Amino acid sequence: MYNYNLHVFTTFNGISCLFSFIPSHSNIPSYQMLKRVSYKLRQKICRAVIVPIERNPRTNDNIQTHKRKTNFKDFLTRHTHVISYELFHFKDYCLSFKPSYSVKMNSVEMQQFKPPASVKGMVKLDRSKFDDMLKVPTIIIPVKKLQMMLKKLRKYGLKLKHLSPVLALEQTHPDFDSHKRFLFDPRKFETHDELTEMVQSILGSENAQTSSIEFYELKVSYENWNFQEVMQAIIPDDIESISGFAEVGHIAHFNLRDEMLPYKHIIGEVLLDKIPAVKTVVNKLSSIDNTYRTFQMELLAGEDNYVTRTKENSYVFELDFSKVYWNTRLGTEHHRMTNSLSCGDIVFDVFAGIGPFAIPAAKRRATVYANDLNPYSYENLLKNIKLNKCDTSLITCSNLDGREFINTVMKDKLKQIFTEGVDKEGMNVSNISSISVLMNLPALAYTFLDAFSGILSDVDNFNTKVPLPIINCYCFTNLPEANDKWGGDTDAELKHRVTNMVEGLQEDDVTVRFVRDVAPQKLMMCVSFKLTQEIMCGTKKVKSNNTEETEVTTDEPPAKCQKTESNASVSTA
Template sequence: MRMVRQPSFGFIPCSLGGLRSEHGAVRNEASALCCSSTSPLSSSSPWLIDRSPRSKQRFKEARVVECRMNLRGGSLGQWWNLFGWIPFLSMGSASSHTVESLTSRRKRLWGRPADPSGVAAQHDTKKIRKTQCRAVHTGGDMNRENDLNISSFSKEIVVPAIRLDARHCSLVHTELRKYLFNLPKLKIVRKDHENPDKRRILLVSKHVEDDGSMQAMFRNTSNDHAYGMDDMHDDVKRFSEKYDASIVSEKVMITHQNLGADEMMRELLPENVTIPTGFQQIGHIAHLNLKDEHQPFKHLIAQVILLKSAHIKTVVNKVGQIENKLRVPEFEVLAGIPDMSTEVKQNDLVFKLDYSKVYWNSRLDHEREVLVEGFEPDSEIWDVFAGIGPFALVAAVKGCNVFANDLNPESHHYCKMNYKLNAKKFGKRCEQLVAQCSNLDAREFIRQRMASHAANSTRRRVHVIMNLPASASDFLDAFNVDSSSACEPPMIHLYCFSKHDDPEAEIHERACLSLGRTIPRESVRLREVRLVAPGKRMFCFSFPLPR
């Protein structure tokens, strides 16, 4: 910044070219205006920096000064915020302008009171997103299925409390731990209003059911019951006799903050409707697989998850089954912001994806490590159904030469993007790995790689990853190519589902039929990956390609 000295005044700025607004963007337009003859901050302007003690005090109270720019015709054309290095702007006596506070200036020019959150808060995308995704009903009746009335979870109950000397509080936490009335964000140790040397610690009575749920506590607590020693467990009675403690009744206000997602859903859903068992998290997205019985309450369930999960901004539900050949499911947004572009961190790698356009499974992070652990660092990997590259990138980090393929153009795009995003992991090999990504049909990709492998004089070990459990075995016929090469045959890792009592025999028979050749049973390795659904399991079927 160039500073110009004016007699008996001080320093004024002649350029704001490097000034950044609260949004981080360089205001080039502001720079041009400030240098113009009409700008109040031009070199001939009487606006100066006031360094007086009074000005410094004003700077502490308001760091942002709004400057009005009079453009063509004298109309109000542009505003921006000046902050940081400008404590306050004042003017010489020859000027007709006056310095106004932030509040009074906005009120005069815009005709309404200032926004106490500041101008920048209106444009802060992160704050807007956070406000939108946390928007829930805080009062009123739940007349619509989309409304979550969090005030309906507030209730006052009476629970038993053990009254004892403050010096014995730590003993309660050790000897009576399983009888404590523990709820999230609830203070169970309270002061005694009658004696400052006493404390009251909230407990559960013996009438509470043994299932340990919060609902059991609420069902067996009353707002008018007077608790005594007869309502407590034998361990509590013995402890009270030993340390001269007594049992009293204590009023407790329970809100939605003291309940978990399951407890809130039990309050919302009818007794004959089961609680959703969980969801898959993909970055800021929560992916639900709701049953038919949950459909009438799907928006309430989604808002509960949104409210109780700090990192969730979007809740979606899968609609129907994945039947298209690109493996892209259809979703409906139930709550939060409709933003399906997200970022996932797994296996010490960062993956970007658009969940509405590509397939992703967060539950296979351990499987990737297990599979790649058996690869030699100089192996060649053919990832036939690579997706956005989770298996491919993990193998490339180990030092393998990876050829990643996927039929989905969006998956192909994100696979290359993720290579570049994690370029430091691959060093100089990054460009080569990106160039080896392909967007081909699985059979065409296999045939090309088999032809290249047969013509290659090197004896590098090849591993073929076929992670398409629903139909990967159907593509084994692509390996039926004539080859007289003496190269070691590829090791195929076939992922598939099975509901059979003898999955190894069933998968082996299926693979032999598709391949058109007999696979020796002694060369086969079968490993269970995970339980997908009751009676449905996912396996990894590994075998060398028979000659």
């Protein structure tokens, strides 16, 4: 039994240093841990080594509890006792790694179970070069015992595309009619002896007699390897393999690094071959820095068709991927923010996009006011409302700038809600259970927050019985700013950023919640706070001469504010 320590080699001012980290709860070090270590050290890690340390098997630490670390567990339990991860850098603090380990096996065949080495560096797809003969360990099992044996052997069976681990024998074989051949996956065993012992143990428990393990020459081709296996075989070893891509309907979206660009077209072709549902493969060319939150893209392979449909949390969304913003990684957040809504709730979605917040909210019978500046997003939003059969009386859409939406549509509705004695236009204020404001524009949303200060400054009879609005503003962390002024505390930096925009808001009234990782030094967070009467009416609490708390309008000229304070007379804006 082992514990695992993580030893990190790095450099400070030209001096090589070694740091040791002990994972909590004897966890096996993971890629996420390496990222956190890099962030804490503020340095580029040159090399990381995981070293198993013997421990008492009677302790409560159990490696089996860490089932999500399957890759690391696989390496540590089946291969060498020391595993090194070479780290490569493409951006500051952006780490990636490739395992480099040696595996001692008794047979050369078990080490070479992969596509032929001749495809390495291929930039134009030649499927015929993947044809190969591999030697695979097999046993021959009587047909009568086959079903019983498969229950125990299936997890050790060879798993390749378009290939069953159970094959018929050659017609010339004397047992052609009565036996079948079972193929083992050689990658699941460290040595031939380990495979032999496992087979003997299983066969002995079932009183089954088969032939001994032999190596069978299996013909494989391009069709038998999946996308990841093909790309690992093609991409040179000094370049990190593809980590993943996003699927939006029939479109696959990559964000390829510069060193991967020579292989971009072969990546697109292979993906089309391996994932039948994908018809279009694109690569992102620029960051999202324009008004409509879209990015330039290039077609790598497939159809030049960007209009698609995708499904998220049982809702269907139609979009033109080249003209609107869509992020497949926000499905959990969309569900989190809308799952608890009901008919007594009101939602203002300031940057609604094609409706991932607005449509689920309307389907849960909340009253929704959805807005987006992008005319294509607005068109898709209207289509998606019909596509998901939303009650159109519950959702009102607009195509305005976010600030204009706040100062017109949202202001008018809040004024109706919070002013006593005015016509509510059929709205039953007593039934309102919550008012939520969603601002999903992480790069810029916080710059719109000042629009809420004094938004109801002309309301004289403020209705205090209605629940106050809750602002949920999505932001990206600013790590350099947090490091310079807040000791690396990104929550403090976000709170400071938000309170600077909203007059009268205190940092203690702001909560910050993690949403997702964007990059090693960039996180997406949700900043939430309540719009108080003082913020909306543009007033603040001050001390009068008789020490009683009063309210003074913050939007008055300084001289008038001073005169009001001296007379201890207060007017509520």
